[in-house]
Amino acid sequence: MPIQAQLFITCLAEQFYPGTLENMVRLLERLDIGVEVPAAQTCCGQPLFNSGYQGEARRLAASWLKTFGASRVPIVSPSGSCVDMVRHHYPELFPEGAPEHGLARDLAARTFEFSEFLVHRLQVADVGAHFPHRVTYHPSCHLLRGLGLRREAKQLLSAVRGIELVPLRDEETCCGFGGVFSVIYPAVSQAMMEAKVRNILATGAEAVVACDAGCLMNISGGLRRAGAPVKALHLIDVLASQDGAL
Amino acid sequence: MSRESAPHATQSVDISFAEYSEKVPENIPTALERATNRFLGYRATRVAELPDWESLRQAAHEIRLHTLLHLDAYLERLEERVTAAGGQVHWAIDAAQARRIVLDLARERSVRMAVKVKSMATEEIGLNHALEETGIQAVETDLGEFIIQLAGQGPSHIIAPAVHKTREDIAALFREKLGVDAPEDPQELAAIARKALRERFLAADMGISGANFLVAETGTLVIVTNEGNGRMCTMLPKVHVAVVGIDKVVPDWESLTVLLRLLARSASGQKLTAYTSFITGPRRSSEEGGPEEFHLVLLDNGRSRMLRDPIGRETLKCIRCGCCLNVCPVYRHVGGYAYGWFISGPIGAIFTPQILGIESARELPFASSLCGACAEVCPVKIPIPQILLHLRRRVVEGDEFEPPSAPPSLRFAARLGRWTLATPWLYHLGTRLLPLLQAPFRKGEWLPDLPPPLNRWTRARPFPVFRGGFRRFWDGRKGNPR
Numbered sequence: 001m002p003i004q005a006q007l008f009i010t011c012l013a014e015q016f017y018p019g020t021l022e023n024m025v026r027l028l029e030r031l032d033i034g035v036e037v038p039a040a041q042t043c044c045g046q047p048l049f050n051s052g053y054q055g056e057a058r059r060l061a062a063s064w065l066k067t068f069g070a071s072r073v074p075i076v077s078p079s080g081s082c083v084d085m086v087r088h089h090y091p092e093l094f095p096e097g098a099p100e101h102g103l104a105r106d107l108a109a110r111t112f113e114f115s116e117f118l119v120h121r122l123q124v125a126d127v128g129a130h131f132p133h134r135v136t137y138h139p140s141c142h143l144l145r146g147l148g149l150r151r152e153a154k155q156l157l158s159a160v161r162g163i164e165l166v167p168l169r170d171e172e173t174c175c176g177f178g179g180v181f182s183v184i185y186p187a188v189s190q191a192m193m194e195a196k197v198r199n200i201l202a203t204g205a206e207a208v209v210a211c212d213a214g215c216l217m218n219i220s221g222g223l224r225r226a227g228a229p230v231k232a233l234h235l236i237d238v239l240a241s242q243d244g245a246l
Numbered sequence: 247m248s249r250e251s252a253p254h255a256t257q258s259v260d261i262s263f264a265e266y267s268e269k270v271p272e273n274i275p276t277a278l279e280r281a282t283n284r285f286l287g288y289r290a291t292r293v294a295e296l297p298d299w300e301s302l303r304q305a306a307h308e309i310r311l312h313t314l315l316h317l318d319a320y321l322e323r324l325e326e327r328v329t330a331a332g333g334q335v336h337w338a339i340d341a342a343q344a345r346r347i348v349l350d351l352a353r354e355r356s357v358r359m360a361v362k363v364k365s366m367a368t369e370e371i372g373l374n375h376a377l378e379e380t381g382i383q384a385v386e387t388d389l390g391e392f393i394i395q396l397a398g399q400g401p402s403h404i405i406a407p408a409v410h411k412t413r414e415d416i417a418a419l420f421r422e423k424l425g426v427d428a429p430e431d432p433q434e435l436a437a438i439a440r441k442a443l444r445e446r447f448l449a450a451d452m453g454i455s456g457a458n459f460l461v462a463e464t465g466t467l468v469i470v471t472n473e474g475n476g477r478m479c480t481m482l483p484k485v486h487v488a489v490v491g492i493d494k495v496v497p498d499w500e501s502l503t504v505l506l507r508l509l510a511r512s513a514s515g516q517k518l519t520a521y522t523s524f525i526t527g528p529r530r531s532s533e534e535g536g537p538e539e540f541h542l543v544l545l546d547n548g549r550s551r552m553l554r555d556p557i558g559r560e561t562l563k564c565i566r567c568g569c570c571l572n573v574c575p576v577y578r579h580v581g582g583y584a585y586g587w588f589i590s591g592p593i594g595a596i597f598t599p600q601i602l603g604i605e606s607a608r609e610l611p612f613a614s615s616l617c618g619a620c621a622e623v624c625p626v627k628i629p630i631p632q633i634l635l636h637l638r639r640r641v642v643e644g645d646e647f648e649p650p651s652a653p654p655s656l657r658f659a660a661r662l663g664r665w666t667l668a669t670p671w672l673y674h675l676g677t678r679l680l681p682l683l684q685a686p687f688r689k690g691e692w693l694p695d696l697p698p699p700l701n702r703w704t705r706a707r708p709f710p711v712f713r714g715g716f717r718r719f720w721d722g723r724k725g726n727p728r
Binding site: 011016022039043051055141174176186188190191195220224 | 264270575580611612619621640642643657661663668670673692702706709720723
């Protein structure tokens with residue numbers, strides 16, 4: 001029986017990065033994973049939760065739990081931030097003893113961020129990718145500090161054929177996205193984004209890799225505004241690459 | 247307008263993070279980057295020397311939480327021991343009462359000049375202003391505090407109150423306010439301040455301090471400084487008054503040791519500060535040095551209310567090292583004054599709304615990208631992002647402690663958003679329509695200019711185009727895998 005996975009595609013990736021989601025399907029199938037995409041999924045509720053609307057977020061969390069709880073199969077997502085929401089905040093949203101609380105804890109334990117799923121669950125470090133380019137890596141905050149995944153993405157990247165992985169100065173500093181933060185305090189968000197872009201440009205990399213659609217929207221936009229030809233790619237896009245095209 | 251000095255006669259403070267963040271003085275990010283990187287560099291070295299750093303943090307967390315949960319008992323013991331050592335304990339329920347206690351002590355003794363050790367508690371109650379209004383000169387003796395007092399400002403960093411000022415700023419300030427020829431050289435500037443301060447130490451008839459810790463076991467006040475001014479202020483004048491938050495109590499010397507090992511390392515990256523003063527009561531005989539009177543003003547000012555909130559109360563574990571400011575990319579850009587009160591950065595963003603009430607500080611819990619860098623370094627493991635989220639909820643939804651303060655229109659928008667997202671057919675319809683609806687704004691692969699509120703995004707960078715389409719791909723693949 002091959003390993004199965006339910007894809008938790010996340011609303012941001014669905015709206016802005018469907019190509020990455022397609023790559024995720026292809027890559028997982030190449031690794032012999034049987035993939036499912038629960039049709040009723042929408043958004044995990046993180047934007048509302050982070051804005052303080054816990055009551056509204058609870059409603060979305062309940063839908064999410066129903067959608068993904070219908071199957072025992074592990075859940076995989078291309079976003080550290082959304083997995084952090086499910087793993088750490090869903091159980092808090094429901095009082096202990098409530099049926100949703102138990103379900104939330106159960107699903108929290110089998111919901112994985114993509115690089116985590118590969119390295120820890122599948123124990124794969126080399127996915128057979130080919131990407132002969134100079135690349136730097138920005139670790140997303142919730143991946144790094146929320147889920148404690150400090151080395152997984154780098155481990156996967158260093159196994160890519162032809163890649164030149166260069167260190168990013170202040171890599172662990174937030175890029176300034178922060179969801180609603182970016183529109184509540186735009187000047188601060190911009191200053192943080194510009195610092196990140198300056199550090200990326202200083203590496204001379206052709207592409208910066210991250211594991212979250214939010215950071216990618218922010219960083220790619222910043223690179224665009226700076227007139228820099230540097231690409232912002234999801235880790236999955238690099239790992240899915242076999243022809244080496246940038 | 248956000249105010250640059252501590253609140254005065256009342257505790258009503260006007261906090262406008264948004265407004266300030268749009269007009270951060272140009273030199274602030276540069277000055278802060280330099281200073282905070284220096285602190286963090288030293289800290290990294292000190293932390294690397296201690297293989298048991300994480301277990302120390304855990305121990306500190308447990309000590310602080312335990313003390314907070316049994317605060318009444320430890321405060322009683324503290325009062326008993328301070329009194330037994332010949333000191334006098336005063337209880338202040340709020341800032342106004344604390345000011346009144348200190349002013350009465352000063353007036354009864356005809357005090358004309360008080361010298362002060364750097365203290366966040368006296369900033370919290372706006373003591374300097376109250377003293378000045380009564381005609382008592384209050385002189386800050388910590389170099390950083392001395393500088394900002396000359397400039398008429400409050401502290402912009404917990405341990406480095408003048409961190410936003412460059413040496414050029416300080417030289418200009420000394421020339422203007424002290425009427426001396428001040429070169430732009432840190433050592434010479436320090437020498438000028440030292441000379442000005444020496445005269446005042448000798449002339450002062452009251453010393454005022456805060457405390458880093460209060461040891462309940464022996465009734466001992468603990469003050470850490472690097473300049474030795476703490477000893478001068480608490481030894482030379484005839485009267486020593488300490489204003490200290492009730493959260494500063496530690497049970498015993500063993501607990502104190504754990505916290506002292508963490509404090510300086512986290513703050514300035516020192517193993518210990520140059521001076522650690524332990525003060526137990528006034529002087530005991532005429533032969534010894536020290537003040538004739540020792541008064542301890544224990545300040546509540548909303549802390550016991552905070553203790554009732556199981557999430558928010560962890561804020562009170564804070565030992566004021568300032569490390570969360572140093573690592574915070576938001577603080578590093580805007581500086582301390584954006585936070586509108588004496589305490590800033592991530593800890594200010596959770597402390598201020600709980601002390602002053604959510605209404606006047608409702609912008610602060612949102613002044614964070616929730617990156618979590620603060621919680622990672624906090625020596626007492628305060629879950630700052632979790633408390634920020636807790637307070638965001640208090641702002642928009644209200645909770646058992648305070649009613650909401652956000653406009654009902656926002657709640658309506660949130661409800662509408664939730665309804666759209668929780669209704670799959672509507673969400674799917676949106677996913678299909680948005681790529682079409684965006685056409686008027688589209689330039690190639692980008693949306694460079696969007697209408698409000700998304701113009702707050704596009705002023706800094708373009709928005710990516712809505713693509714959608716994954717479900718079509720998936721449905722096609724399902725029918726015909728690989």
